[in-house]
Amino acid sequence: MFIRRHKLAPYLLLLPSLAGIGLVLVWPTIQTALLSFQNFGLGQLSGTLPTQWVGFSNFSTTLADPEFWLSLRITVVFAAVVVVLSLLVGTLVGVLLNHLGRKMATFVSSATLLAWATPVASASVVFYWLFSADGGVVDWGLSKLPSWLGGGPHWAAYNWTTSGALPAYTVLTLLVVWMGFPFIATTVLAGLKTIPAELLEAARVDGASPWRSFRTVTFPLMKPIFLVLLLLSIIWDFGIFTQTYFVTGELGNRDEYNLSLYLYDKAFTMPPSYGLGAALALILTVVLLIVTVGYVRASVRQGAIS
Amino acid sequence: MTALPQSLGRAGRAGGAAGRRVSRRTTQRFALNSIGVIVALVTLFPILWMISSAFKPSTELFSLTPQPIPLHPTLHNFSNVMNGKAAGIGISFWVFARNSVFVTVVTVVLASLVSLLAAVAVARFKFRFRASFLIMLLIVQMLPAQALVIPLFIDFRGIGLLDNLVGLILIYSAQALPLSVWLLRNFVAAVPRDLEEAAAIDGAGPVKVFWRILFPLVAPGLVATSIFSFITAWNEFVFALTFLGTDQAKYTLPIYVQYFFGRGSADWGGIMAASTLYTIPVVVFFLFVQRRMVGGLVAGAVKG
Numbered sequence: 001m002f003i004r005r006h007k008l009a010p011y012l013l014l015l016p017s018l019a020g021i022g023l024v025l026v027w028p029t030i031q032t033a034l035l036s037f038q039n040f041g042l043g044q045l046s047g048t049l050p051t052q053w054v055g056f057s058n059f060s061t062t063l064a065d066p067e068f069w070l071s072l073r074i075t076v077v078f079a080a081v082v083v084v085l086s087l088l089v090g091t092l093v094g095v096l097l098n099h100l101g102r103k104m105a106t107f108v109s110s111a112t113l114l115a116w117a118t119p120v121a122s123a124s125v126v127f128y129w130l131f132s133a134d135g136g137v138v139d140w141g142l143s144k145l146p147s148w149l150g151g152g153p154h155w156a157a158y159n160w161t162t163s164g165a166l167p168a169y170t171v172l173t174l175l176v177v178w179m180g181f182p183f184i185a186t187t188v189l190a191g192l193k194t195i196p197a198e199l200l201e202a203a204r205v206d207g208a209s210p211w212r213s214f215r216t217v218t219f220p221l222m223k224p225i226f227l228v229l230l231l232l233s234i235i236w237d238f239g240i241f242t243q244t245y246f247v248t249g250e251l252g253n254r255d256e257y258n259l260s261l262y263l264y265d266k267a268f269t270m271p272p273s274y275g276l277g278a279a280l281a282l283i284l285t286v287v288l289l290i291v292t293v294g295y296v297r298a299s300v301r302q303g304a305i306s
Numbered sequence: 307m308t309a310l311p312q313s314l315g316r317a318g319r320a321g322g323a324a325g326r327r328v329s330r331r332t333t334q335r336f337a338l339n340s341i342g343v344i345v346a347l348v349t350l351f352p353i354l355w356m357i358s359s360a361f362k363p364s365t366e367l368f369s370l371t372p373q374p375i376p377l378h379p380t381l382h383n384f385s386n387v388m389n390g391k392a393a394g395i396g397i398s399f400w401v402f403a404r405n406s407v408f409v410t411v412v413t414v415v416l417a418s419l420v421s422l423l424a425a426v427a428v429a430r431f432k433f434r435f436r437a438s439f440l441i442m443l444l445i446v447q448m449l450p451a452q453a454l455v456i457p458l459f460i461d462f463r464g465i466g467l468l469d470n471l472v473g474l475i476l477i478y479s480a481q482a483l484p485l486s487v488w489l490l491r492n493f494v495a496a497v498p499r500d501l502e503e504a505a506a507i508d509g510a511g512p513v514k515v516f517w518r519i520l521f522p523l524v525a526p527g528l529v530a531t532s533i534f535s536f537i538t539a540w541n542e543f544v545f546a547l548t549f550l551g552t553d554q555a556k557y558t559l560p561i562y563v564q565y566f567f568g569r570g571s572a573d574w575g576g577i578m579a580a581s582t583l584y585t586i587p588v589v590v591f592f593l594f595v596q597r598r599m600v601g602g603l604v605a606g607a608v609k610g
Binding site for chain 2: 009010011013014016017020021023024025026027028029031032035040045093096099100101104105107108110111112113114115117118119120121122123125126127128129130132134135137140178182235239241242245246250260263264267268274277278281282284285288289291292295296299300
């Protein structure tokens with residue numbers, strides 16, 4: 001290699017990345033940890049008040065707040081539902097793409113990639129509008145459905161976004177699954193293409209049904225991919241902010257906060273309490289890091305670090 | 307598929323059972339294609355509804371029977387967004403578009419260059435902490451933005467980088483780095499070493515080898531990776547929302563959409579026109595580089 005002679009070369013090449021990652025990702029994480037043990041408000045921000053170390057009081061305040069527990073419950077249930085649904089829909093669409101002809105597969109995968117490409121802010125306002133009580137097409141459709149399908153005139157002008165967590169998170173589930181399944185479908189499709197055709201052919205000759213050959217041949221071979229997708233989905237869906245920020249009405253409905261909204265509200269709504277926000281950010285970060293450890297182990301086992 | 311012509315041949319000769327098998331295959335194909343069309347239409351529906359709403363006059367937006375295609379299409383919503391009348395913000399859409407394009411283009415260039423250097427280090431050198439560096443990349447890309455935004459808000463306020471697009475560029479570039487390095491190293495590793503060594507023997511210096519041999523060969527990889535920094539910068543919401551407070555002329559597009567959504571929530575035609583305009587560039591970009599993207603996407607996901 002051209003600069004192998006210089007022992008320092010790799011470190012010099014790494015320097016800009018390390019500086020960027022260190023200053024914008026690693027150092028702020030350390031700062032978050034420090035802030036979480038401080039009382040840090042407007043006074044400290046403007047420098048008129050000195051730094052005030054308060055021990056674990058931000059954490060005890062948080063744990064004593066019923067709103068925290070509500071937001072945590074919403075976050076966990078929402079993440080569980082969305083992870084399962086995105087993996088399910090993504091896998092089904094991936095399998096479908098694998099069975100379609102070339103032109104049809106290109107058409108369907110282009111359509112799904114458009115959903116993935118739509119900016120989060122656009123997708124969020126569009127879903128808000130689809131489910132709007134005034135002029136929304138979903139309420140109109142539901143009100144025209146026959147009652148044995150759950151429709152009926154009571155759906156007209158139904159308010160999805162301010163009627164509590166369940167309706168709002170129904171919209172959010174559809175939104176997040178809509179944005180998330182294309183990535184899973186694409187990855188599953190790529191994994192399916194690596195499975196030797198002879199194996200599936202052998203299963204078919206032995207009289208295995210499609211479901212059985214998926215369960216006994218495809219799934220075991222795809223397990224590492226599914227594991228990575230599962231962990232990535234958990235990490236993404238647990239920390240969702242932008243979509244919930246829009247659909248629950250820009251911090252307008254406290255009973256619809258997930259952990260990220262609760263955190264953001266504590267830190268930035270007047271009067272701001274950056275220390276309290278940092279304690280919550282630390283909790284969120286630690287939860288995600290635990291999942292990340294699993295993700296890193298799965299990646300290493302797959303030979304990604306080579 | 308390979309079984310099909312064979313069974314067709316047999317069907318021609320023997321008819322009966324084989325013929326039924328052919329027709330079953332045709333039915334199956336038809337069923338699969340129908341499911342494919344349904345999946346595509348359901349997926350496209352929100353996007354199509356957004357575009358159709360953007361062309362509707364307000365009487366049709368709030369009509370008791372919503373029409374999929376506007377009966378009296380109008381450009382009124384778009385012109386309102388363009389001339390700044392929408393949401394009463396008094397600033398044209400193009401100002402926000404320019405901000406977003408500026409932030410995105412600089413982020414993509416910066417992140418590509420910096421991550422290419424790191425990718426060369428990782429793909430071409432053996433050094434201590436190499437594995438640790440790679441694992442660190444996997445970990446830091448998981449850090450949630452809404453956790454980092456608190457200390458960075460305090461820091462950037464201290465050095466005067468709030469209400470400043472340069473501040474956002476620094477954050478977006480750093481956010482894009484881990485995945486970019488992770489993906490690019492595979493592309494660098496795929497370039498045959500012989501080429502570089504041959505050039506070096508012919509007397510080319512390291513810089514020349516980099517620009518004349520390595521760079522052109524890694525360029526497709528750079529395109530694939532740049533999509534992710536593009537998305538990061540074009541989509542990013544939390545930092546822009548927090549940092550761009552007072553100066554509306556600095557808003558990037560997602561913050562404009564948010565402002566519009568918060569202020570003029572009755573003007574759905576205008577909001578849909580704004581989000582359509584915000585979505586179009588990224589959709590065009592995607593369709594343009596789709597094939598490359600899928601490759602990069604999969605390399606990133608499957609290999610870790």
